[in-house]
Structure formats: C-alpha cells, structure tokens
Amino acid sequence: MTSVVEWSPREAEALRAALRLTNEEFAEQLGVSVRAVANWRKGGESAISLQIQRIFDTVLERATDAERERFERLAGLGAAAADGDELRRRLEASTNLHSAVGWLQGGRDDDAAAGVLAAAAQLDAAAGPRWRTAETNRSAVAERLHQYYADGFGDRRPVQIDLDNASIALTILSGADWLSRPLDLRADEAAGRFTYDHDAAVVPQPESDTWRLAAATRLAECLVQETRFVDGQLYRMTGWESQPDGVRTSFTTGSFAQYALTVDLLEAETLAAVQTGGEALPLRDLMLPTVDSVLDPGSRNCMGGALALTAFARPAQGARPADFALLVQERGAKVLNASRRLAVIPKCFHEPTSEPTWDVSVGTSLARELEEELFGKPEVDTTLDTRRTVDPMHPDLLTGPMRYLTETSPAGWSMECTGFGFNLLTGNYEFPCLVAVHDEGFWHRCGGDVESNWESERITLVSSQDRAGLRSLARNPAWSDEGLFAFVLGLRRLHELHPERVALPHLEIGFTQ
16 A cells, blocks of 8 residues: 655645646645645645645545556655656656647757657656755855856946945846836836837757757756646846936747746756866857857847845834834745745746736736735746636735735835846846835734745745844845845835835945956
C-alpha cells in the first residue's frame, strides 16, 4: 500500500491530479478552502496540519489502484530514476510544457522533444533545479558583471547605494534622470508613459547549439522536478525614451516560454560561473554581450516587472511613535525569480490582466499583485495557472482590503513608480515602486486581512521609525538586487512624503565610477 511519511503541497497536488478533481471538488472532499488547494497547486511552502494529513491518508487509502498508480508517478514515489519510456510518457502528459517544446522546435528538422528527453535522462531527479540557485554571494555577482561590461558603461551605469558609509554595488543599470521623478501611477498622466506597440517585430531564436542545449535542459529540469510551467502572456518591452518629464516605454505581449528559454537562462549561467570561478559565459556572449545590447530591449525577449515597497500607516502605540509598517518578504524555494532572496512585496511580472492594450500601465500589474500577494485573492497570476475569470479585477471581485482602498478611502493611499532600470544579471527591465497607505484607518480595519501568499517563505515587518532596524535590513546580503533597489528608493520617497514618520538612515543613491 502506498504511504506518505509527511504530506507537503507537492503530494497534496499530486493526489488532486491523480483523482482528476478540480480545485473546488478537491476542497469540498477535504473540507478545506479552495484557496488552500490553489496554494498547494502552486507549490506553496506552508506546513499542512496533522488533521489534514490524516484526511489525505484516508483519501489515498480509498483510492483505486489506477488512482494510486497515478499518484505515485505524479509524486515521484517508487523508482529513483525514470527510464526513457517513462520520461516520454511523462512529457506527453505534461501538456503545460507542450507549447514551450513546440516553440523550441520552431521550423527545424531535429526533434526538440527528443533533446528534452535526452537532457532529462541525465538529470538527478533528487537534485534541485540549477537555475534556482540562491546561495551565490550577491556582491560577487555584481563584481563579475561590472567587469564583464566595464568597457561599455557611459551615461547609464550600475547603481551604488551608500548607507551610513557602507557602499553596496548593484547589477541595476540606470541613470540620474531615471531615479529623480516619482510617477503617480494612479494619475491619468501615467497612462501616457506606458504604451502598447501593435507593430513590434518578433524576436528570432538564437542561432546556437549551446543555447538549444541549455533551453532543452531547462525544460528537462521542469519535467523531472514536475515544476509548474505555464506559457502565459507577459509584456515584452520594445523601446524606451527619456524625456524632460520622465522615461516613456513601449511594450508588446510575449510568451513566458520564449523568455524562460532565452534571457532567463543568463542568471543560472552567471551564478554557476561565480560559484566555480569559471570565465566563460557563452549564453551572455550570445544574447546580452554589451551595454548597448542591454539598453536595446527590442532586440531580445525583454520581460520584467514591477516591485513595490508597501507601507501601511499606523497610529502611535505605547513607546512606538506613529509610523509605517514596512513589509519585506523572503521568497520561497519554488518561485521563478529571486528564489530564497529578500525582496519587497509585491513583486510581479508585468503582464496583462484582461486587455493587453489597456492594461499596459505598471500600476495595473501592481494593483493585481497587491490583491494576490497581500490581500488573499487567489489565482490571478497568469504565469502560474489558467485564467477562467474574464476580468479578475472587476470591482465585484475585489477583496475587502482593496475595496476599502478604492471605495472607502480612495484618497488615502498612493502608488508611485520611484525609478527605472535594466538588470544586468537577467536583462529584465525593473520598475521599483512605492505603495503607501496613508490612512491609519486601513490598518485598524484591514490589517488582520493582510497576509502573504505561497510565493513568500516568510514576511518581515519593520517600523519606519526603527532607524537601526532599517539600516540592518538594508545591509542584509540576502537581498535580490532589484529588491534592494526598490526598498531603498521606496524608503527615500516615503521619507520625502512623511519625514515625521520615517527615521531614515544616512542614505545616498548614486552610481559606480
């Protein structure tokens, strides 16, 4: 009889899939919320209670032989390694990977699926995916990339943060004009800063056997590790222009698979080179060889997103003066970006919600992700699941906290873009932002409803009046570069708005020389 020593979200999702039940049907059978099932399906890291584990045991005992066999295969139980026939059956069943394999195939004569299967046969099913490595020293990565691009820096240079006489170099390429003009994302004028490009050219596949092997290996890792991989739409940047009133950007829609199998491979290659002391970066040489190429988003699958320091005003309590509650997350092991790193929250891909032409403002992505990452709205992120609701941000579907902000206190909060830059490590574009809830009533009414979703391993709350705590947090080496970029810019802007509530450490934001 099949047994599970300790049920995790992985085994829970395997059981649901083996029984061929929808989220709603599985939730009803177990007596749990649909949101809990959705989080298991997305790979949530939270522990499952002993009561629910006992229910899982009972459901598995009552399963048919065919259902138990499917569960064993989906959960990775039984044989330590899969043979060729088993891998092929698994790939055939992994419909979420089919569009990615099809794009990799293109118009070539060789069999892309065979390449994925060959790469999968060489992987250790017990090993974690290489492309989620998070243990590499961040400053060493920045130094490696600064050396790689050293001869090409001009007006755009890597950001450097000076914090109480300690200098922190980042991999974010930016300029003074990109960091000096906060943009109110809730104002009508913000719409003109983000435009949809209906005539954008398609980015061709790289012409390289090295790249094809790396892309096939990426899909093989997803197959062996049974990673969720959904080829949803993302916004792809096609151009930017600096103007006196700020930077203006244009986008078209692109495929998540095309991003994951091209420039998203650069991070793993760079981390591996830093870890091993290797000099060769063949994928970077191919896809992002110069600073000029970094600054030319239309030449690649340049995806990226918005990430925001979120701050909630609180009244004075006891010895603590009136302040803002600032939220910082430690990313979980199963997220696609910044795994096991510190980041602000929300952190999201810039992607359409319902209408690509009109959803193109970064503010739309941020509002959606506030709902999903902090306010408890399930299954909004289209890179992780298939969207069933036509308009998931319709006013009738808003959560209680978002309804409070938009209906009860529309003037009591702000959402601003605090800068712009390109990430040298990934080639992504980055829009750091600040979401500030100035209305203390929100925390009183809705603070108990603020919770992180499956993407966060844990949440740290720090007071904006805790100068020593802010300094220590900013110096933590576990930050992702884009996360620290957003944190310090957001903290600086919050101090400009509410100096009486923010005990700002000595902070200067400049550029490497």
